[in-house]
Amino acid sequence: MDRKLDNDVLDAVGPRLRALRRDRGLTLADLAASTGVSESSLSRLESGQRRPSLELLLPLARIYDVPLDDLVGAPRTGDPRIHLKPIRRFGMTFVPLSRQPGGVHAFKMIIPAQPERLEPTPQTHEGFEWLYVLDGRLRLVIGERDLVVPPGEAVEFDTSLPHWLGSADGGVVELLILFGLQGVRAHVRTGPHRSSRAGSRR
Missing domain, CATH: 2.60.120.10 (Jelly Rolls)
Structure with missing residues (x-):
């Protein structure tokens, strides 16, 4: 994945991260303790006030156990896997x-x-x-x-x-x-x- 994220997918990253956290039953404090990312950074990331970066998204992808592309809504062109909707x-x-x-x-x-x-x-x-x-x-x-x-x-x-x-x-x-x-x-x-x-x- 390129280190620069396209502008047209950035707006959806925050709500997607918030939904994942709530689905897992985690608080921002829980997530901060697990990832080493501060609560304020996580909060601003979810609200769209902070731009997503690989440094922020990689630990979140590991905690949520989802592909990085899922966090940013990247297209699945050529992906042979079946993606099921929760x-x-x-x-x-x-x-x-x-x-x-x-x-x-x-x-x-x-x-x-x-x-x-x-x-x-x-x-x-x-x-x-x-x-x-x-x-x-x-x-x-x-x-x-x-x-x-x-x-x-x-x-x-x-x-x-x-x-x-x-x-x-x-x-x-x-x-x-x-x-x-x-x-x-x-x-x-x-x-x-x-x-x-x-x-x-x-």
């Missing part, structure tokens, strides 16, 4: 990983940092959900059960039961979700498939 709902970010109209839908879900412990507000809807925690500690309330799910563990449940997802320790949580409508479940094979002959039951 969706914000209920204060959380969902990145759709599948596009088929039916069947099982896959999402990456990001629960932002929660400085204060939230009171669960369980919801119900038709379907079945399978989730796998990538990072952070997930608090999962299902009916009367209140669970903590650490990274590397998976859970599946019927979404017609009252359920709620949040952070168990106030930190950011990242997880993968498979959601099936009308009770479609995700089948996980844990060992070699063994077929049985019909009529072998005794």
Whole structure:
């Protein structure tokens, strides 16, 4: 990327940075501590009062874990990757990983940092959900059960039961979700498939 940023993309950098920070549930103080950039510089960058530079944008790209081109809205000419549009709902970010109209839908879900412990507000809807925690500690309330799910563990449940997802320790949580409508479940094979002959039951 050229060290000089085109003038026609500069105006959108500040709002894009502010949206990313809020999506991650970070304050300017949090960001300053992580990047070494002062709060005043970050604030002026987000408000458009300071011109973006590589010295400012590189540490932000690392913290947000996004390509530098995404921060400045550079065109994706010749880029073979598929760029998916995040969706914000209920204060959380969902990145759709599948596009088929039916069947099982896959999402990456990001629960932002929660400085204060939230009171669960369980919801119900038709379907079945399978989730796998990538990072952070997930608090999962299902009916009367209140669970903590650490990274590397998976859970599946019927979404017609009252359920709620949040952070168990106030930190950011990242997880993968498979959601099936009308009770479609995700089948996980844990060992070699063994077929049985019909009529072998005794």
